[in-house]
Amino acid sequence: DSGVTQTPKHLITATGQRVTLRCSPRSGDLSVYWYQQSLDQGLQFLIQYYNGEERAKGNILERFSAQQFPDLHSELNLSSLELGDSALYFCASSVAQQRGYNEQFFGPGTRLTVL
């Protein structure tokens, strides 16, 4: 158990819909990262938040957005869903010192299926 929790574990929805994925980081970790894992694209970094502020952006679509709340939990919002958005979405957390040598701890993931 990494200490990172993600809900829900599975999500099935229809095209055009909007969903929210939730992540609670390990106690004491200030940084949260979101990743998308699909068979054809591998593990893609989406976005990073540090102590409530956006720190880095990766391959995140404009239809996707995220935020980190004062209690440090984070939500990833996916809207106007398409079939191609079906994937495993992982959240990770770390202490995230600027130097960058801290490992990221991954949650169990949310499997999104868009029908």
Added chain:
Amino acid sequence: AQSVTQLGSHVSVSEGALVLLRCNYSSSVPPYLFWYVQYPNQGLQLLLKYTTGATLVKGINGFEAEFKKSETSFHLTKPSAHMSDAAEYFCAVSPPNTGNQFYFGTGTSLTVIP
């Protein structure tokens, strides 16, 4: 720009044989290096990491990796494969002073043949 190359998307070894999973990175500045393992339907778990110091690092489950700056490599090895090692393995790099941002390779799926 950072890139991480894992040669061989699928590797098969016999139980008891040497495991060698390759990782090369491209970076003008040596990054911090990590190996993660992902078992089916689970999240990624850290196997080992290199930050500074000894270039041969030991991790969990008998795995180790050696950082070779001249070859920009961080290959993962295990002397004797076990059936429980069957999983997906990811190499990741984190450039210094980037706030812990990671760049992952495409992964190598390890199959262990009994």
